[in-house]
Amino acid sequence: MAQDVWVNIETLRGEVTEISYTMLAAGKAIAKGLGGSLRAVLLGGNVKGLAGKLGAADSVTVVDHPALADFNPDAHLLALTDLAKKGAPRAFLFGQTASGTDLACGLAAKFGFPVASPCRTFKVEGGEILFEAVTCGGKIIADGKLPGPTGVAIVMPGGYKPEEAMVGGSPKVDEASPESDLGAARTRFRAYIEPDTSDVDISKIPILISVGRGIGQKENIDAAKELAAALGGEVSSSRPIVDQGWLPTSRLVGKSGKSVKPKLYLALGISGSPEHMEGLPSWETLVAINTDQKAPIYDVATFGAAVDVLELIPKLTEKVKAAKG
């Protein structure tokens, strides 16, 4: 147990989510380095059938209970606490997600476990777990050690290929029933609210003109829309634009928005934070316009230009229109 790695498997509406596989890939590397084994911890309602999709793990612990059918923060935390009481691993991995962060920190506070977040990659050296975390909007990488005897790591995507861990198999499955009364949870899942599907689906649009905080004002988005129209594309955006109510959530690219794989992604005044880049698994051409020469987006963009977006947009629109005749 002392050198084992546990991964909190996340599911959403009955499906194992991608971050779970990223974590299994990470966990496998850590467990190998430590000489321990890898355990998938699967909480849910009627989820036993999913254990067969977790072949990357050496074993799967299933906690099946109706109160865990949809993510219910307090009930899930109670169930995890029961498990951890019986013996905690060397490292416990959670996703940097809507459910992972709630649980990771709740569990850590209950047991006094240290937390490292948001971790991208891990290494084991001389028996110590080293991690690399990304912070300050992607402008800083921090290197650290995950203290023992048990450390909680919150994992972001990007460091491991989830496909590597998407293997079937028949890991040893043990079922645990919660000792706590999950009915006594102080939170309760009520219902999902479905996303609005009346707008265009930006994940299917090949040409995206994406605006970020650098666009300055709501009125300036009209110019971006005109450019998008001239290019036969659509506008999308980073989170601050949606949070300001300047564009609807349907246009959001990133961790909390859509994942897009455009032919052209023109990022106008977007810094390239990890949460934004999470929504861009691939592109053919990424052009970044940002006045900050050190903006993280330049590390990955195909082309870049450090000019003012407000000056560029009308000029580019005009020239695109002229080129199209």
Place this chain on the structure above:
Amino acid sequence: MNIAVPIKFVPDLVEEMEIDSSTGKLDRTFMRLVPNELDEHALEQALILKERHGGTVAVITLDTGDVDEALFTAVAKGADRAIKIAGEGYAEGVTSHACADLLAEALKDGSFDLILAGTQAVDDLDGSVGALLAAKLGIPYVGYATKVVEAGGKVVATKEYPGGLLAEIEVSTPAVIGIQAAEKPPRYVVTSLVMDAMKKAKIDEAEGAAAGLEGAAEITGMRPPEAGKGAEMIDGDANAVAEKLVGILKEKGVL
């Protein structure tokens, strides 16, 4: 409902981040600190709840230096109280576990029904204070909330999943909710009202314990990200850049 909003001061990401070569950590000497963006959303959601259902709003922060103006700004927006906890070592930055302990000590008297924190701070490295705080206070936590409403002595938090999917979670109070975005953009307040608050309001000051390093993963060093292959940069003014971009778009078959 009586609501507390913890505010964290974080590096302004617009400025250049410097790493102190002697410590290998962020150089805080000339760093401009600003309130964490999501905390502005948390305050907005708290003010909306107060306007709808009555109650009070208090903002609370650890005195990491230069926090008064932001606290008075919160008062000018409608907060009833501003609390500042001062203590040894806070200016160097406080770990999430230590911060949660300090906030728990200040908020444990039970006079708050709801604590609205930011889901995550931009400089986070050791977990979310809101969730840690909830567990330390023995009350429930729900993070990634984009809306909070009162309903029959409880609250309902709208939790955000990717792609615009939301879930309604009912939460009994007292509770901590981690705010991802308020249901409306944070309000703006004119400088004259902030000046007014500075003259009329008073910040409650409390003494906190010295900040330890407990619960944090050990950070051995910081560095800028590897620059990868990097973008091919296009020089020239906006006109020249537009010209070259049209060429590139033609070459890539977009035009």
